[in-house]
Amino acid sequence: MQRIAESLRRLGAKWWRGSSVASFVVSGFVVLSVLGVAGIVYIRSTGQREAVRDAKVLTRIAGEGIVEPLLGEGILTRDPATFAAVDAAVRGRVLHDPIVRVKIWSTTGEILYSDDQRLIGKTFPLGDDELEILHGGGVAAGISNLSQPENALEPRGRKLLEVYLAIHTTSGRPVLFETYQRYRSVAASGRRLWLSFAPAVLGGLGLLWLVQVPLALRLARRLRESQREREELLLRAIQASDIERRRIARDLHDGVVQSLAGVTYSLSAAAERNGGTLVGESLREGAAATRQAIRELRSLLVEIYPPDLHRAGLAAALSDVVAPFPLRGLTANLSVPADLELPSAAEGMLFRIAQEALRNVLAHAAATVVDVTISAEGGRASVVVTDNGRGFDPAAVGARSFGLRLLGDLVRDAGGTLEVETAPGQGATLRAEVPCR
Numbered sequence: 001m002q003r004i005a006e007s008l009r010r011l012g013a014k015w016w017r018g019s020s021v022a023s024f025v026v027s028g029f030v031v032l033s034v035l036g037v038a039g040i041v042y043i044r045s046t047g048q049r050e051a052v053r054d055a056k057v058l059t060r061i062a063g064e065g066i067v068e069p070l071l072g073e074g075i076l077t078r079d080p081a082t083f084a085a086v087d088a089a090v091r092g093r094v095l096h097d098p099i100v101r102v103k104i105w106s107t108t109g110e111i112l113y114s115d116d117q118r119l120i121g122k123t124f125p126l127g128d129d130e131l132e133i134l135h136g137g138g139v140a141a142g143i144s145n146l147s148q149p150e151n152a153l154e155p156r157g158r159k160l161l162e163v164y165l166a167i168h169t170t171s172g173r174p175v176l177f178e179t180y181q182r183y184r185s186v187a188a189s190g191r192r193l194w195l196s197f198a199p200a201v202l203g204g205l206g207l208l209w210l211v212q213v214p215l216a217l218r219l220a221r222r223l224r225e226s227q228r229e230r231e232e233l234l235l236r237a238i239q240a241s242d243i244e245r246r247r248i249a250r251d252l253h254d255g256v257v258q259s260l261a262g263v264t265y266s267l268s269a270a271a272e273r274n275g276g277t278l279v280g281e282s283l284r285e286g287a288a289a290t291r292q293a294i295r296e297l298r299s300l301l302v303e304i305y306p307p308d309l310h311r312a313g314l315a316a317a318l319s320d321v322v323a324p325f326p327l328r329g330l331t332a333n334l335s336v337p338a339d340l341e342l343p344s345a346a347e348g349m350l351f352r353i354a355q356e357a358l359r360n361v362l363a364h365a366a367a368t369v370v371d372v373t374i375s376a377e378g379g380r381a382s383v384v385v386t387d388n389g390r391g392f393d394p395a396a397v398g399a400r401s402f403g404l405r406l407l408g409d410l411v412r413d414a415g416g417t418l419e420v421e422t423a424p425g426q427g428a429t430l431r432a433e434v435p436c437r
């Protein structure tokens with residue numbers, strides 16, 4: 001039974017260890033995955049920001065570097081020569097992937113030039129952002145809203161990034177230079193960036209996770225080992241104190257108790273020889289006192305080293321417990337069947353019950369007689385301890401008294417019953433029954 005309990009305990013501990021390592025591994029995986037995804041998203045958006053920055057630089061080069069030097073005043077009046085120069089430069093040097101469209105706007109929102117000639121001369125109100133760039137300078141970019149009328153001629157379903165900046169005609173009049181770039185190439189450059197970083201980021205995180213697994217396993221093993229060491233230490237400490245107590249008990253028994261027994265015999269013999277005299281009387285008293293001392297020592301031995309009940313027998317063990325009672329004016333009557341054969345668990349239980357009941361009688365009852373009766377019948381063993389003392393009210397037992405409560409729990413756990421019959425002034429009877437197993 002004990003072995004089954006032990007293997008169950010081990011199995012439980014193993015499962016606990018296994019499951020805690022597993023939950024560590026799983027939670028580590030979840031955390032690292034979240035970190036990985038967050039890292040990739042961040043790198044991707046950084047890549048896109050970089051791509052938009054590149055698009056702005058490209059537009060600035062096209063606007064300021066290529067178109068602006070050719071932008072004579074004639075662009076405002078649609079002078080064919082100026083128009084042709086700008087158109088040639090745009091088609092020859094600007095309209096290359098990713099730039100797909102170019103527009104030049106007047107401050108009033110008129111399209112002065114576009115490589116799509118259908119747009120030229122059309123007027124659309126400029127937005128606040130565009131006006132701000134036109135008058136304040138700088139470059140701005142945004143995703144094209146293809147539903148706006150100025151973009152009506154662009155093919156649907158093609159996502160575009162529009163970038164605009166202010167440039168000036170040769171006489172210094174501001175116009176808005178706008179390019180439209182394929183968004184696909186912006187996104188592609190973001191993707192390129194995160195794809196180049198992904199193996200390093202994901203690989204690093206994965207490696208970190210993999211390194212943690214054996215680490216967690218090793219930690220769990222160390223924990224288990226130190227737990228086992230602690231248990232062994234505790235066991236050894238208990239065994240050591242057990243050995244020590246046994247040694248003290250043996251020394252007391254073989255030394256002092258035997259010597260005192262010798263002294264008792266000598267004193268009794270001397271008292272016999274001097275019968276009727278004053279000396280003889282003193283010797284007799286001395287012998288009685290020495291006998292009493294032996295009894296007390298024997299009961300002390302029981303405390304230090306409880307008897308091996310099974311070997312000594314319940315009767316002998318209980319006699320040791322009641323040995324010092326006569327000195328306290330208490331007569332103890334033990335009744336234990338001579339042929340009593342009990343399993344050691346039941347025997348131990350009966351001994352503990354009787355011991356606590358007798359302690360209580362001695363401590364609280366102020367009784368003159370206590371009867372202890374042990375019996376066994378039909379697979380159940382019982383003990384009855386009756387005293388003729390002052391009795392008590394069981395309902396009034398204080399919370400700081402543990403003896404009877406602990407005993408009750410112990411007996412119940414063992415599948416037995418325990419009851420106390422008593423009333424103030426009427427003595428007390430403790431009755432307990434336990435199964436013989």
Ligand SMILES: Nc1ncnc2c1ncn2[C@@H]1O[C@H](COP(=O)(O)OP(=O)(O)OP(=O)(O)O)[C@@H](O)[C@H]1O
Pocket residue numbers: 360361363364365387389390391392397398400401402403404405427428
């Ligand atoms: N045979 C008895 N005669 C009179 N009173 C008793 C007897 N047995 C128990 N009592 C009363 O019941 C109370 C509870 O006893 P219990 O054994 O539970 O605790 P305790 O003896 O006071 O303390 P401990 O925890 O050391 O055993 C005692 O304090 C005592 O007042």
Ligand SMILES: [Mg+2]
Pocket residue numbers: 356359360402403404
């Ligand atoms: Mg008690």
